């Protein structure tokens with residue numbers, strides 16, 4: 001926040017043009033001495049790209065989240081560059097660059113492990129030709145000016161530009177004033193902008209969770225009304241956005257916001273239906289705890305697997321189906337397998353969780369059926385499963401959320417630390433109830449009668 005305070009105190013003493021509502025106004029330009037973004041905070045790869053474009057005679061700016069985050073005193077996740085050079089021209093300037101995208105071309109410039117995305121100024125979609133009946137953008141591949149590029153962005157705080165020519169910040173849409181007020185505002189008419197691209201609903205919520213700013217009234221008002229439009233967004237894009245929502249380090253808060261605004265039910269309808277019924281019960285506690293653990297791990301720099309996250313989000317629908325199938329005499333493991341398959345199949349229609357994750361999610365759930373069964377060689381076999389650790393963590397999560405699993409958690413916690421001889425003793429000391437699934441009597445296969453030859 002320090003950097004912002006400095007800007008604002010300077011701005012207050014300075015005569016600046018007041019921001020109006022018309023798009024033809026002059027931008028607010030904050031010169032280098034009046035803001036605190038310094039080149040030392042910008043990655044060397046981004047600087048090389050900015051200078052490379054400048055030296056080739058083009059305009060070049062940092063834009064978007066990186067400018068916003070630097071002004072808020074956060075470390076940017078990545079640096080995006082925008083320019084008046086066409087993608088082909090950018091491609092010619094940098095040896096290690098390649099054109100990507102079909103509809104709207106971008107250039108990726110690589111320096112070591114860092115990739116800088118360079119986009120050419122883009123114009124806003126023109127009414128009618130470029131939006132469908134719902135108001136959704138279907139064409140936005142028209143190059144434009146810096147000013148047009150600013151107005152087509154989503155939120156004012158995301159439309160600030162850092163100019164490499166004089167190190168000033170350029171603000172067409174009132175982003176600086178909104179940062180000062182701690183507000184997230186859509187640029188232009190909120191309803192229209194959400195209809196153009198309903199994913200902006202998810203982005204608005206993500207930025208509240210991540211930046212701790214508040215939504216301006218209009219930006220907030222339309223979220224519950226238009227959340228249903230997320231139904232028409234391709235499930236692959238919703239998967240990408242879900243990861244950003246839940247792996248930003250603020251998943252617990254973000255999830256509460258999603259629920260509050262009626263957006264969670266658009267992403268995870270099966271879970272939402274069950275969480276509605278039980279307000280402070282086990283399913284919600286389990287989900288909250290899982291998200292808090294995820295946030296803590298991210299904060300500590302530990303890895304998190306999306307598979308575990310989805311295992312937690314989808315556990316309640318799976319658990320209930322599993323119980324139902326067992327009540328209908330389907331044995332434990334097949335009952336769980338079936339519940340898992342059905343819940344995943346329905347979920348991926350909305351949020352396309354890739355198979356590489358759902359396979360692990362499933363393993364985590366299946367381990368829940370194996371962990372209680374410890375007699376004979378079973379405990380050793382379970383311990384040797386590749387996803388044992390995630391399954392064990394999930395068991396702890398269920399216990400913390402209120403399931404009566406103390407004995408099982410303690411047993412496995414100890415078992416992992418013992419020598420093999422001690423482990424065998426632990427198994428021998430178990431009651432027969434810790435056995436396992438009741439085996440279905442194996443039916444003898446009848447030999448096929450030999451085919452008659454006649």
Ligand code: ATP
Pocket residue numbers: 063064065066077078080152153154155158159197199200
């Ligand atoms: P993050 O810190 O998560 O990267 P970001 O704002 O940089 O946040 P990006 O997805 O990297 O988000 O997008 C970069 C910029 O592109 C945004 O700041 C915004 O200006 C613009 N943008 C992204 N998505 C949209 C959208 N759906 N509609 C309009 N502008 C968008």
Ligand code: MG
Pocket residue numbers: 064065066077078080
């Ligand atoms: Mg970004």
